[in-house]
Amino acid sequence: xxxxxxxxxxxxxxxxxxxxxxxxxxxxxxxxxxxxxxxxxxxxxxxxxxxxxxxxxxxxxxxxxxxxxxxxxxxxxxxxxxxxxxxxxxxxxxxxxxxxxxxxxxxxxxxxxxxxxxxxxxxxxxxxxxxxxxxxxxxxxxxxxxxxxxxxxxxxxxxxxxxxxxxxxxxxxxxxxxxxxxxxxxxxxxxxxxxxxxxxxxxxxxxxxxxxxxxxxxxxxxxxxxxxxxxxxxxxxxxxxxxxxxxxxxxxxxxxxxxxxxxxxxxxxxxxxxxxxxxxx
Amino acid sequence: xxxxxxxxxxxxxxxxxxxxxxxxxxxxxxxxxxxxxxxxxxxxxxxxxxxxxxxxxxxxxxxxxxxxxxxxxxxxxxxxxxxxxxxxxxxxxxxxxxxxxxxxxxxxxxxxxxxxxxxxxxxxxxxxxxxxxxxxxxxxxxxxxxxxxxxxxxxxxxxxxxxxxxxxxxxxxxxxxxxxxxxxxxxxxxxxxxxxxxxxxxxxxxxxxxxxxxxxxxxxxxxxxxxxxxxxxxxxxxxxxxxxxxxxxxxxxxxxxxxxxxxxxxxxxxxxxxxxxxxxxxxxxxxxxxxxxxxxxxxxxxxxxxxxxxxxxxxxxxxxx
Numbered sequence: 001x002x003x004x005x006x007x008x009x010x011x012x013x014x015x016x017x018x019x020x021x022x023x024x025x026x027x028x029x030x031x032x033x034x035x036x037x038x039x040x041x042x043x044x045x046x047x048x049x050x051x052x053x054x055x056x057x058x059x060x061x062x063x064x065x066x067x068x069x070x071x072x073x074x075x076x077x078x079x080x081x082x083x084x085x086x087x088x089x090x091x092x093x094x095x096x097x098x099x100x101x102x103x104x105x106x107x108x109x110x111x112x113x114x115x116x117x118x119x120x121x122x123x124x125x126x127x128x129x130x131x132x133x134x135x136x137x138x139x140x141x142x143x144x145x146x147x148x149x150x151x152x153x154x155x156x157x158x159x160x161x162x163x164x165x166x167x168x169x170x171x172x173x174x175x176x177x178x179x180x181x182x183x184x185x186x187x188x189x190x191x192x193x194x195x196x197x198x199x200x201x202x203x204x205x206x207x208x209x210x211x212x213x214x215x216x217x218x219x220x221x222x223x224x225x226x227x228x229x230x231x232x233x234x235x236x237x238x239x240x241x242x243x244x245x246x247x248x249x250x251x252x253x254x255x256x257x258x259x260x261x262x263x264x265x266x267x268x269x270x271x272x273x274x275x276x277x278x279x280x281x
Numbered sequence: 282x283x284x285x286x287x288x289x290x291x292x293x294x295x296x297x298x299x300x301x302x303x304x305x306x307x308x309x310x311x312x313x314x315x316x317x318x319x320x321x322x323x324x325x326x327x328x329x330x331x332x333x334x335x336x337x338x339x340x341x342x343x344x345x346x347x348x349x350x351x352x353x354x355x356x357x358x359x360x361x362x363x364x365x366x367x368x369x370x371x372x373x374x375x376x377x378x379x380x381x382x383x384x385x386x387x388x389x390x391x392x393x394x395x396x397x398x399x400x401x402x403x404x405x406x407x408x409x410x411x412x413x414x415x416x417x418x419x420x421x422x423x424x425x426x427x428x429x430x431x432x433x434x435x436x437x438x439x440x441x442x443x444x445x446x447x448x449x450x451x452x453x454x455x456x457x458x459x460x461x462x463x464x465x466x467x468x469x470x471x472x473x474x475x476x477x478x479x480x481x482x483x484x485x486x487x488x489x490x491x492x493x494x495x496x497x498x499x500x501x502x503x504x505x506x507x508x509x510x511x512x513x514x515x516x517x518x519x520x521x522x523x524x525x526x527x528x529x530x531x532x533x534x535x536x537x538x539x540x541x542x543x544x545x546x547x548x549x550x551x552x553x554x555x556x557x558x559x560x561x562x563x564x565x566x567x568x569x570x571x572x573x574x575x576x577x578x579x580x581x582x583x584x585x586x587x588x589x590x591x592x593x594x595x596x597x598x599x600x601x602x
Binding site for chain 1: 322323324391449450451476477478479480481482506509546547548550551552554555558559562564566572573575576577579580582583586
C-alpha cells in the first residue's frame with residue numbers, strides 16, 4: 001500500500017511572498033520505506049511534515065495518507081493523525097506529564113482506548129525505544145536522547161503506520177542522536193514502520209532507502225542517498241554539503257587519486273588502503 | 282583578558298541529599314586571543330565551568346553572605362582555588378560582577394529562546410542600556426545597535442522595527458547574538474552556538490565568530506558537540522570529563538588520541554575515524570583532522586608511495602594522476 005502520496009500540492013502561509021511555501025510537490029512514499037528529506041532552513045521540509053498529518057491543509061493538489069484523503073472531513077483527518085505520528089525538534093516541548101508512563105499514555109487515552117489496552121501500549125512503546133526501565137521516571141530528569149525516545153514512545157503508543165521525525169535529533173548530543181537513530185532504524189527494519197526523516201545531518205540520511213532534497217519549496221533532487229551524494233556540485237548549489245568522508249574523497253579525486261566517492265569513514269579507509277597497496281596508482 | 286582557573290570546585294545543592302559535585306579540581310588557562318573549544322559529554326561539567334566565567338555561577342566565597350570558616354584542626358587543607366578573568370578576581374565578593382558581565386558576553390544554547398522585546402531594536406538595545414552606568418543618548422544606542430546588527434549580517438533598516446518572533450530561525454539567532462555583542466565584550470563565551478542550524482547556517486555562524494575574533498573580540502570560548510566543528514575552528518580544546526579537565530590540547534593532538542576520546546563518550550571527527558581505521562592497517566596519516574587537512578595529508582602519503590616506484594620522477598607532484 002502507498003503510505004503517503006502528494007499530487008501537485010501547493011501551499012503558502014500567505015505571509016511573505018515565496019517564504020515557507022510549497023510549490024507543486026509530487027511525491028510518494030511506500031509502506032515500510034525509510035525516506036529522508038534534506039534541505040536548508042526555510043526550504044519547506046517542516047511544512048511538508050505538517051501537511052502529512054493534516055496540521056496544515058494544501059491550497060491545491062491532493063494528499064492521500066494510507067488511503068485517506070487529507071483534505072477530507074474532520075473524521076478523515078482524525079484517522080490520518082492516528083496513522084501518522086510526528087516527533088518534533090525540542091524534546092522539552094513534547095512532554096505533557098510528569099511521569100514517563102503518563103506521558104506515553106496521553107495519546108492512547110486521547111483516542112479513547114480501554115484501560116488495559118493502554119497499559120499494553122505503554123509496555124510495547126517503552127520497550128520499542130528501550131526505555132522500559134524508566135516507566136516511573138520523571139521526564140525532566142532524563143537526558144535529551146532519553147526524552148526524545150520518550151517522545152517517540154508517546155507517538156508509538158497510538159500505533160501509527162507512519163513515523164515522521166522533524167529534525168528530532170537536532171538538539172541532541174552525539175550519544176543521544178545515536179540512541180534515537182538506532183531506535184528509528186530498528187522500528188523501520190523490524191516493525192516495518194514507514195519513516196519520513198527530516199534532517200540536517202547528512203550522515204543520518206545515509207540510513208534511508210530514498211531521499212528528497214528540497215529547495216525553496218520544491219523537490220529538486222530525488223534518488224537513493226548515494227545517488228544524491230554523488231551529485232555533490234548540485235548539492236552545494238542548494239547549500240548542502242557531503243558528509244565529511246565524502247568531502248575528503250572528493251578532494252583526493254581532485255588531486256588525481258583514483259578513490260571512489262565514499263560517504264562513510266569505513267569505506268574511505270578501505271579506498272585509501274587500496275590506493276596505498278599500489279594496485280591503482 | 283586572560284582566563285585562569287586553578288583547583289576550582291563546585292557543588293550544586295551543597296549539604297543536602299541532592300548535592301552533586303559538578304567541578305572537581307579544575308585548572309585551566311585560556312590566553313587572551315585564543316579561539317578556544319570546550320568539549321565533553323553531557324554532565325561533564327563544561328556548562329558549569331563556562332557559567333563561572335561571567336559570574337552567573339558564583340563560588341561560595343564570592344557570595345554576599347559568605348563568611349570564611351575557620352578550618353578544622355587537623356583536617357587536610359585543600360589547595361587554594363583561584364579564578365581570574367583579566368583583572369577580575371571571581372572568588373572575591375567585592376568584585377564588580379556587573380562590570381565583568383559587560384566584558385564577558387555569554388551566548389546560551391538556543392539564544393533565540395531568550396528574545397523578548399517587541400522589536401528587534403529594543404531587544405538588541407536592552408543589554409547595552411542595562412550595562413550602562415548612566416542613561417545613554419539615543420544616538421549612541423542607535424549607533425551601537427546598528428553596528429551590532431550589521432556585524433551579524435542583518436540589514437539594520439529592514440529589520441530594526443520588526444518583531445523578533447516573526448523572523449526565521451537563523452535570523453533570530455543572529456539577533457540574539459547581536460544583543461550580546463552590542464556591549465563589545467572582550468571575551469565571548471558561547472554554548473553550542475551552531476546547534477540546530479543547517480550546514481550553511483553553521484558555516485555562516487562560525488565565520489561570524491572568526492570575524493568578531495579578528496576584529497575586536499579578543500577571546501572566543503565555545504562549547505561544541507560537533508568534533509568536525511572543533512577540528513576546523515579551535516586553536517586549543519579542553520576536554521571535560523566527570524567534572525574535571527582531562528586534556529587541554531590542540532585539535533591535532535587531541536584527535537590523535539582516538540581511543541581515549543571514545544572512552545570519554547566523544548565522537549571523533551570523520552577524518553580521525555578514517556585515520557584510526559588506517560592506523561589499524563599499519564598506515565599512519567597525521568593531520569589536523571579537518572577534511573581539507575586530512576585530504577592533503579593522505580595525498581602526500583599516497584604520493585610518497587608513488588615516488589618510491591622507479592618509473593616516476595623523484596620530484597613528481599602529488600597532483601598527477
